[in-house]
Amino acid sequence: MLSSHHSIPLSLLRLPTLFLLIISTSSAFTIKEATVQDLQLAFKHNSVTSRKLVQFYLHQIRKLNPILRGVIEVNPDALSEADKADKERKATFQGRLPALPALHGIPILLKDNIASKDKLNTTAGSYALLGSLVPRDAGVVKKLRKSGAIILGKASLTEWANFRSSNMPNGWSARGGQGQNPYFPLADPCGSSSGSAISVAANMVAVSLGTETDGSILCPSSFNSVVGIKPTVGLTSRAGVVPITPRQDTVGPICRTVSDAVYVLDAIVGFDPNDAEATKDALKFIPHGGYKQFLNASGLKGKRLGIVRTPFFSFSNGSVIAEAFENHFRVLSQRGATLVDNLKITNIDMILDFTTSGEATAMSAEFKLSLNAYLKELVSSPVTSLAEVIAFNTKFSDPEMITEYGQDIFLESEKTNGIGKTEKAALFDMKRLTRDGFEKLMKENELDALVAPDIAISTVLAIGGFPGISVPAGYGHKGVPFGIFFGGLKGSEPKLIEIAYAFEQATKVRKPPIHQTKPSQ
Template identity: 65%
Template sequence: MDICSLLLLFLASFFVASSGTCDAFSIQEASVYDIQIAFKQNLLTSRELVKFYLAKIRELNPNLKGIIEVNPDALFEAEKADKERQVNSYVPLPYLHGIPVLLKDLIATKDKLNTTAGSFALLGSVVPRDAAVVLKLRQAGAIILGKASLSEWANFRSLTAPSGWSGRGGRGKNPYVLSANPCGSSSGSAISVAANMAALSLGTETDGSILCPASFNAVVGIKPTVGLTSRSGVIPISPRQDTVGPICRSVADAVYVLETIAGYDSNDANATREASKYIPTDGYIQFLKINGLAGKRLGIVRNPFFSFITDSELTLAFEQHFRTLRQKGAVLVDNLEVPNISVILNSTSSGEATALLSEFKLSINAYLEDLVISPVRSLTDIIAFNQKFSDLEMLDKLGQIILLSAEATNGIGSEEKKATLNLEKLSRDGFEKIMRDHKLDALVTPSPFCAPILAIGGYPGITVPAAYDTTGVPRGICFGGLKGSEPKLIEIAYGFEQATKIRKPPTFLL
């Protein structure tokens, strides 16, 4: 090798290590595919990648508050991945090998990280095992970077707490417009990948908690069919509605994560056994098709959602997107209305609130009882903790009305069964009927308005960046489908993303 080649190699290594960039590669906004190519070309190591994100966290997180804590072993895990890559230089490794992933602070890790739902009540608790999705990430060689902030107790504590606020994490900020709503409850997961403080992240959703923060932070969120990803080891609200999914900067990255974490888990057998039947034999990556919109039948739901949009820039953007969908071969069935939509959007009228309160009490008590060590062992204990440490948890200002309402329930009685049956009927006679009657591949709405429709029936949805309002706040477009329709939704979402390429890095406006 001549002296010029040695100099170029030295400079490439220097720039990757110090600034995250080189002539051929930039870590900023890098995708999974970009990173893996850089690994193969020796332009980047996992250690350098983790150091880049740790530097970004030190720079941005004091203001954005997207991350509650960083894994102290992240660099050690990165060095381990680098060694594995050297030893297996001729062996294909999993897509996420050596790549850092941030986890919402509901997702248990059996390591030095806490799992607290953003509450001081669970600080110092010890989980019995990794959550099933974390085990799958580790088996794929992914690096656990840390825990993302969130709306405390997955936004199931108070009606007055700001979105994205938790006792431990403070209030997360939208990196596009710092004064804007970051949306919750997986706010930190979205904030962090949007601001390049993490490569990839996981969120959870009961009703809107992936789709909404993804929409407001210009990233992609996939809410999987309930049961497609295991919930074991995840601090729960409802086994009927909870799901774990990726929040990433691109559809492709989100699909790489979904492919890694989907599948059967004996600790969540009832849900994952049934839903795992939906997983294609050759996985989900095959559905990243540039022409994925061709021939898809898409139902456009305007009423009442477009009446919620008062920004002219957003209205114009969505009209342009509908034209783009047609140009790319989709068949649009316009001006559809979901039967009983006003009832579905009202959690009290639909019965969703009644069902969730009882399900939460039963589920959270079971989770707490399973912990190896915990300062609290029941919902009663959580409520008492908040009262005892009211300053830490801002009890006087924010209250805990949802926790108190859940505590007042007494199992799944006649009212709860009636509520659940009504939710099933609303789904069957609403979303499922409109999909069936019009032979649709997906329903399309501005995001996150699709969330309640999908939540009550356990249906999947994908949010993709679609627009920025006149103040600079992002908004997404949501594609929702029937259970197990992830392959079609991925084709549609990827086709839309590639045709529009709306996402841009954060602006950090005040």
């Protein structure tokens, strides 16, 4: 029951060891830190092929993943997908096919709660789902395949998207082990999309997908010095994603640059009949011509940015982070933004309290309903309900480390019985807190975005289904990264992208992990 019939474990991966960092023809081209645009240009000039790109990343995974644990498994068909992309590109250059999409031939990792109908598993990091068969590609994966992206494998995560236990460390799963921050081994990699962030930060893949219910894209992006976009709920399909709650779940890109994240976002947004209600409602937010048009280096001009000092800016005066943000405020202002400082969000303490806000109450009931529905749609699975997952964990307590980490969130969720009076009251409370708090603040002050250094802003955005972007902002004690967060109202991605891209281009804070600067052996 703990084995799979169709996966290739990373421990069995055998690859040639001689791959050069520099692949050149007429000019040198470095794969490490290369953006999607760089790669497409290299394809055009025949400086690299998709096959060489996949081989490079597979080599990086073989070399680094035993330590970093950012990848759970690789796609055994990745090289054949790369060959297909190379043939299509050659036909395009010869005029036999139309122009190719931005992600064509680009390897991407999927968080291991995003289904792919191929030889890869979809397990949310748990042995309970190992060997299960999904009925189809997740909606976002179908769109990625249409864009010509190469599915390189599955990224690790905090097991069950960090909704199994309140005691589980960020980045740990039974299948993946303990994910490690590539900048400092003892630093928190954050969760739950930890592997997606670790892998792109460490150059084990070009771009990746993560999911967020509350903080799971924004936090690992911040802690691993990469860019994460948490889209408005419904902008990207959740069909085929192991769920927590459709009210807050969203799928988004985690990449090294804002531009890369935007290219991925453009590929995955839009209507999906398998997530019809949410994606149809969000269609009105998608701009004609997509999001890449908002990659504007002058995008801060005329923007109004709000700053809520309490509780988000709680670090001590004179600290590295405090000084960094004062410098960032000056940059934002110098680039044309108006900063509206010392604002307050009504009832912010209640909003940030997982219990008093109603978030915990609602999510427990929603999780049980959503997970049971997901499991019943599987073609085959070792488990068909939350109750059976709990029983599986109890039976296989050693590999699932139940004694050490428990499954208290699962047990609380299993006690629920649908959306009753208590849950409806919790949902009402969150709507009221959102209306009187974040929405009122944004509208009354005519803000384009709220700026924050603290991952706590993710909860403000989560309970209202709002979008946010995290961009590298600096490196603190022992070189541990931190990010800057820009959050806005539903559908405000165009403004957020302009702001985030202009900030990134003005500061260019991101640097690769130190060990990544050494040549591969």
